[in-house]
Amino acid sequence: MSYILNIETATKNCSVALAKDGKTVLCKEIAEEGYSHAERLHVFIEEIINEAGIQMKDLAAIAVSQGPGSYTGLRIGVSAAKGLCYALNIPLIAVDTLQALASKVTITEGLIVPMIDARRMEVYSAVFSAALEKKREVLAEVIDEDSFKDFAEKLYFIGDCNEKCKIVLAKENFIFLDEIKYPSANEMSSLSFDKYKKSDTVDVAYFEPYYLKDFLITTSKNKKAE
Structure with a gap:
């Protein structure tokens, strides 16, 4: 029996899911215009662990959405995931954000x-x-x-x-399909478990999110390069 905590913060949706053997047990998420990830993420994690009746030490791995997506959102999610992996001495799994979205x-x-x-x-x-x-x-x-x-x-x-x-x-x-808007940690559950079974993990110390942001540098007649 393997518990994996999945964290998705690449978009406006702050989402956390606890999965057991690839099946979501609990999921908490909220999508807000103001990006409330910093305030909500750790609260969601604590609530899910308590409501599931397990302890942090029962987690086999932490999975995080790797991007692309919001720079700030990704930093918050990856920093939290790394911190948990260090503290618990468990592996970190990186899940493709767009694949998780496609899974819906x-x-x-x-x-x-x-x-x-x-x-x-x-x-x-x-x-x-x-x-x-x-x-x-x-x-x-x-x-x-x-x-x-x-x-x-x-x-x-x-x-x-x-x-x-x-x-x-x-x-x-x-x-x-307009009803499908944001990626969720719920769809990460099966993807992260597949990677866990293959020992497809990333280096906690060196892993960085997939920002894919360089192409946004533009110029205009009246403005300097952004």
């Missing part, structure tokens, strides 16, 4: 395109099969009418930038 979709055909909002028309995205196999690597990209034009299959778009993207992504095979 159940389809039998077509492809899943999870996207996380950056700003303006910029997003972090990847493409997954119905079986969650990665068909296109994670990219930081500016969305326009030609984005994803090489895919003939049905594409199911999910994430927190659907509203702005559907304005330009108007092809017949593009389907927007």
